[in-house]
Amino acid sequence: MAHYFEERPETADRPGSVTLVLPDLHLKLETDSGVFSAERVDVGTRILLESVPPPPSGGDLLDLGCGYGPIALTMASRAPEATVWAVDVNRRSVELCARNARSASLGNVRAMHVDEVPPQVRFSAIWSNPAIRIGKAAMHEMLTRWLSRLAPDGVAHLVVQKHLGSDSLQRWLNERGWPTERVASRSAYRILRVQARSQADPAR
Template sequence: MNEFYYTPNPHVVHELHTWNFDLLGNTLTFTTDNGVFSKRTVDFGSKTLVENVNFDKIPAGDILDLGCGYGPMGISLAKVHPDRNFEMVDVNNLALSLAKNNAEQNHVSNVNIHNSDVYENVENKFAAIVTNPPVRAGKKIVDAMISGATQHLVENGTLTVVLQKKQGAPSAKKLMKSLFGNCEIIKKNKGYYILESVYNG
């Protein structure tokens, strides 16, 4: 049976890899394993998203990295925004243990990393939610990650999503526009769309 990265406890033969990657001006060290998404390098979508989040327009408050995997987005953003707290959640317990280790080895302490199936164990409201949703988990999960954001954003908070055009970016944009009344494509790069909506309460 093929165990996917969006399952709680993927059964894998462990094969740890540690490597460096430059994100947002910092050289970060990541340890990954079989059973997590993009284990060899930070995927292009995540890299493009973090490079295009505009913190100048995000209100005061915490940030949620929804579906954080082994942590490249949340950790890289937390490193350059030590004044903010970052909540990082995923359904995959293996990915979460790697994310905790990766936060530690990159000396990032302004993070709270824990298990949540989409928003199930998320209680706070956030100034921003960032997500690179697990497309292979199916449209229902991706749509739940987008639609649930309206319950978890403060006034003027932002939802920023990365999706490939061929993997549903246009339909995600339509959903975000219907939920938030607005959705902007803030970046297009190599078929990846960075979509952003602002929550107006």
């Protein structure tokens, strides 16, 4: 069985499209088999995009686990002077995200594999519908890697289903030194706001 978090999905291509309609934008997005939520924009993603405050107007922003791009393209549209790094382990997703950004004339999106982001880049904001189903250990490793790259005043917003462990994830993040609070709750989804670690707070 193929998973959307595989680097190179073995499922045959099955191109499709979905629409994302928000109060401030309307996007038609290419999709394909082997990527996350290929038949419709995921409910959690939509709740995130309807709940978060506007991203910083400039600087470097991150969509962690970009899929075919609904979060990255929304960030790019709302912050046209910023650079949006759209990253995923799934190379089919990365290609779709890049094509969707071009189709939407959003030249400030940089879609790439997670291992291709320059190490010196620090993010003013991270928006993510993280791949909880990769397992707790892998999830913790992924979040540690990327939350450690928040700028000192940077903030991440994560959407997580309650029954998939949003409350335990919130506790873990706080225990690891990332101040985290729940800022929205809807349809069994939680929006977690995560602040950068204090510079005086050693990694644990």
